[in-house]
Amino acid sequence: MNDVFQAIAMISMGVVGTAVVLARDPLRQALVLGIYGMTMVLTFFALQAPDVALSAIVITTVGLPPMVLLALRKMRDYRDGSEE
Amino acid sequence: MLFLPSAAGLLFLLIDGLRRLPAFGHYPGPYGMVLNGVAVTERHATNLVSAVNFDYRAFDTLGEEFILFTATTAVVMLLRNMRGESEPPSARESRKEGASDALRAFALAFVVAMIVLGGYVVVHGAITPGGGFQGGVVLATGAFLLFLAGETLAMKRLAPNTMLEIADAAGAAGFALLGLGGLIFAGVFFENFLDLGKPGSLNSAGMIPLVSISIGLEVAAAFLLIWSEFLDQALLVRGEE
Numbered sequence: 313m314n315d316v317f318q319a320i321a322m323i324s325m326g327v328v329g330t331a332v333v334l335a336r337d338p339l340r341q342a343l344v345l346g347i348y349g350m351t352m353v354l355t356f357f358a359l360q361a362p363d364v365a366l367s368a369i370v371i372t373t374v375g376l377p378p379m380v381l382l383a384l385r386k387m388r389d390y391r392d393g394s395e396e
Numbered sequence: 397m398l399f400l401p402s403a404a405g406l407l408f409l410l411i412d413g414l415r416r417l418p419a420f421g422h423y424p425g426p427y428g429m430v431l432n433g434v435a436v437t438e439r440h441a442t443n444l445v446s447a448v449n450f451d452y453r454a455f456d457t458l459g460e461e462f463i464l465f466t467a468t469t470a471v472v473m474l475l476r477n478m479r480g481e482s483e484p485p486s487a488r489e490s491r492k493e494g495a496s497d498a499l500r501a502f503a504l505a506f507v508v509a510m511i512v513l514g515g516y517v518v519v520h521g522a523i524t525p526g527g528g529f530q531g532g533v534v535l536a537t538g539a540f541l542l543f544l545a546g547e548t549l550a551m552k553r554l555a556p557n558t559m560l561e562i563a564d565a566a567g568a569a570g571f572a573l574l575g576l577g578g579l580i581f582a583g584v585f586f587e588n589f590l591d592l593g594k595p596g597s598l599n600s601a602g603m604i605p606l607v608s609i610s611i612g613l614e615v616a617a618a619f620l621l622i623w624s625e626f627l628d629q630a631l632l633v634r635g636e637e
Contacts, residue, residue, distance in 0.1 A: 362525035363443070363445040363446075363525045363526065363527070363530070365525075366517070366525055366526055366530040367529060367530050367533075369530075370530055370533035370534055370537060371533060374533070374537045374540070375533055375536075375537075375619060378540065378623060379622065379623070379626065382623070382626035382627065383626065385626075386626065
C-alpha cells in the first residue's frame with residue numbers, strides 16, 4: 313500500500329515538475345510551482361519525513377510563490393519605467 | 397570537440413555512481429542508528445530531527461540561520477526607498493481592491509488559527525515533527541493572510557517593520573547566545589546547560605525548545621520583513637527625477 317502511495321507521489325512530482333518547466337510565462341510558473349510544492353509534500357510524507365514535509369508545505373506553497381509574484385511585479389515596474 | 401569526450405566521461409561516471417547507490421529505502425550510514433538509540437536518553441527529545449538540528453548539529457544550524465539573516469539584510473538594503481521614489485498619498489488609506497468578500501472572510505478567519513498553529517509547532521519542536529523553522533514560517537503566514545484579505549495596512553500594524561527588524565536580530569542573537577551559554581556553563585559551544593526534564597513533556601530536552609523559539613522568532617520576522625519590503629515596493633511610484 314505504501315509502495316503504491318510512494319510511486320504515485322513521485323510520479324506526480326515528475327509530471328508537475330515538467331509542467332513547471334513547460335509553463336514558460338513566469339507568472340503561470342509561480343502558480344504551478346505551488347502545485348509542484350504540494351506533490352513534493354506528498355512525496356516527503358510518503359517517505360515518512362514529516363519534518364521535511366512541514367517545511368515544504370510552508371515554503372513551497374506559501375513562502376515562495378508570493379516572493380516570486382512580488383519580485384515579478386517589481387521587475388514589471390522597472391520595465392515600464394524604462395520604456396517611457 | 398572537447399565536449400563529446402567530456403560528456404561521455406560524465407555519463408560513464410554517472411552510470412557507475414547510480415549503479416552503486418544503496419537500494420531504495422536502505423540506509424547504510426551508522427550515525428542515524430546510533431542517534432536513534434541514544435538521543436532520547438541523552439537529550440530527552442522525542443523528535444530526533446530537532447535533536448540533531450538544534451543540539452547535536454546546532455553549529456550547522458547556526459550557519460544556516462545566519463544565511464537567512466544575511467539574505468534578509470541584503471533584501472532590506474537593496475529595496476530601501478531610493479531617491480525619486482515616493483509613496484503615493486492614495487496608498488496610505490487604500491484598502492487593496494480586488495479581494496472578494498469570500499476571500500477576505502476566509503483569510504481573516506484563518507489569521508488567528510495560523511498564528512496559534514505556528515506557536516504550537518515552534519514550542520513543540522522537541523516532541524513532535526516541526527520546530528522553529530516550520531513554525532516560524534507558519535507564524536509569518538498568519539500575518540501574511542491579512543495582506544491576502546486586502547488589509548495591507550492592518551498587516552503593517554500587526555507587524556511594523558521596525559519591530560520585525562528587532563525580532564529578526566533578537567532571534568539570530570538569541571541562538572548565538574545560547575551557544576555561548578553552553579561555552580560558559582558547560583565548557584563546549586552549544587553544549588546543553590539546562591535541566592533536561594521528562595521526555596515527552598513540553599518543558600523538556602534542555603535548550604532545544606529555547607533554540608527552537610529563537611529560530612522561530614528569527615524566521616517569522618525574516619519572512620515577514622522580505623514580504624513587507626516587496627509590498628512597500630509594489631506601493632511605491634517612481635516620481636519624476
